[in-house]
Amino acid sequence: MMSNSKLYKGSLTTIILKLLNEKDKMYGYEITQKVKELTKGELQITEGALYPALHKLEAEGLLDVEVAKVDNRLRKYYMLTEDGAKETVSKLTELESYIKTMQALVSPKFSLE
Template identity: 75%
Template sequence: MYICEKDFMKSSQLYKGSLNTIIMKLLEENGRMYGYEITKKVKEITKGELKITEGALYPALHKLEAEGFLEVEVEKVDNRLRKYYKLTESGTTETVNRLSELEEFIRNMQTLVNPKLSY
């Protein structure tokens, strides 16, 4: 499944709404990451089920940066400039809030979809 800006599969809409939270959670866990590393990690964690395209990732990163949740560090790696993203202090706080909201959403959806398994 791909998260992309244009050609959506129906269920990718569900993931797209969580893209920023996914990015922030990965940065919380890993400290700092560059774009390709984020896409690779998501693909690895989901065993290939979820693939984030550059067309979805970079606008999300830029938006999070503009909102003050990410800061960017540029380093030269193999004669190329690489942008590393990491959470700001407010980004760390926002990650906790968004993860809490997402967990509540998942619990509510589980209750609606399969009430017998609800706790």
């Protein structure tokens, strides 16, 4: 398991946007489980980190929220707005560039030109 959660903390917004870009709508627990599954348990997003990030994205107009009743409970589904879809592209480009830069510093022999 990744011990340094600070490393991925800055990428949390990008992770959320990317997942919602691939799937029309998701609810919070579903997002945490998908990240766990995709990273084979290496990355585990806590609710304490996820929900403030979701609320911030919603406040910025990047996410819409839809409430549905599931098994007599209300469940909030999050989905990208048009601005959210544009921001996803921007954030992914930014993250890919950052990863290449870090790769060049950490393992110069593997850096991509």
